[in-house]
Amino acid sequence: MIPNVWNRMVQERWDMDLFYLPKRVRNKGKEPVPFETMDVDRFGESKVISKYIQTLQDYVWWISLQIKQTYDLIHCHHPLVALAFKHCYPQIPVILTIHSSYETELMLNDQITRSGPEKEFLTSIYREVEKKVEVITTVSHSFKRYLSQFVMNPERIRVIYNGFDQTIFRPSEHKNGVPQLVSLSRLVPAKGIDVLIRACAELKRRGKNFVLHVIGDGMAREELHQLCKQLNVQEETIFYGYVLHPHEFMSFFDIFVLPSRAEAFGSVFAEAALSGLACVGTQVGGIAEQIVHGETGLLVPVDDAIALSDALQKLIDDEEYRQKLANAGREYALKHFSLDRVVKEYGELYRSVLEGNKTRQSN
Incomplete structure (x- = not known):
């Protein structure tokens, strides 16, 4: 869906780049990325948590290596990506769309337990991104209800259904x-x-x-x-x-x-x-x-x-x-679930966030 949205928005004269974070990047990042809403050390030793934190560091390394220009707005489609971009560009407004629950799938696939530290860490990420990004959107009202358990201001989460060509x-x-x-x-x-x-x-x-x-x-x-x-x-x-x-x-x-x-x-x-x-x-x-x-x-x-x-x-x-x-x-x-509808809703959201950022800068 995302490349189709990008292509359509470029056709509508949005000056927009599409940036992928490749899966092949492994264990390159060394720079610590601080968390503001939780103490990661309290979760103890866990391969899942360690991998998640290392992936975040790898994303910061890759972004710093690849991105050579500035932007007015960044729209991310994964919580770790949003945290990485916000770490690299704290002054640029970030929109995050959360598409799925990594912790739920890990539990259903018997890779983590419902009462273990991994679930607590992964769900705590939602509070961290709420603290750092300007807007969170998600893809269904059901998933908004799920996310609402883990954030401070659930009423601020917007629902924008996926759209298809x-x-x-x-x-x-x-x-x-x-x-x-x-x-x-x-x-x-x-x-x-x-x-x-x-x-x-x-x-x-x-x-x-x-x-x-x-x-x-x-x-x-x-x-x-x-x-x-x-x-x-x-x-x-x-x-x-x-x-x-x-x-x-x-x-x-x-x-x-x-x-x-x-x-x-x-x-x-x-x-x-x-x-x-x-x-x-x-x-x-x-x-x-x-x-x-x-x-x-x-x-x-x-x-x-x-x-x-x-x-x-x-x-x-x-x-x-x-x-x-x-x-x-x-x-x-x-x-x-048309592509026209999601492009329209994203466009309206982008304009709103950009206008709000201009107002804050002028005050």
Whole structure:
């Protein structure tokens, strides 16, 4: 989404650079970055916390090395990036958009505990960025409620939904003899693909015909392969691994399904809806703000394979209902998640922050 927003704003005569922080930078930063709202030493020794702090130092090193000019405004899309830029350029106003919860995914993937120091540190970062940046935005009202637990002034957090270039998603008329289900995500426990496989095993037990296409890769891939074999759905399931541009062929499937255990927004649902697919998701986070149950898609409880199989069966059995939901879901996505809308809202935010900064400088 971010390169598309950047490209559109440049077309609208914003003088804007797009800056990436590469993953290959490791252990280069040596300059300590002070925290104003917490004592990092109190969290003790932790590989996760040490890696997070080292990454922040690496970002400061990379920014100092690469950026040779000044800016009127900086918009960051990760808390560490915002802290790094604010450290390097304390006088420049910074907007931060928080897209997801790193700590939630680590907990769901059993990499940290709910009561451990890592969660406390990671959630304390939200208070630190609130202290330092001018504006925080996030991608759903649900995720704003989550963030509100950890900041002093939650009413200042703005919600700006993600936006997508509708021109790259092209629904196509097609007739699949067997309903084609597709799921697109990283293969990690947080995404609930194991629940989807169990739901598909139930569909097979009921005598339903389908093919499940799983696009993506990750730490749980081998485990999911084994689960398909255990539940006897390996013949119905195709694992693709990582695919560079899945939107190019998404419209040839019939049903998009992703039973996530947590999702701040869930961009793949908007992308699937724009591609003309009927969508099935869980009643969590931003998914429930994209799908109006029974009108633009179907929602099921988290970790409920039977409820998921029931929802999928409705769409498999009733092609007319499936198409009705797909059409309504696409119209909803076009109205609420367009690139035009997010560019307009970001533009208004930029002007507001720039004007406020001018006023402060003149006083």
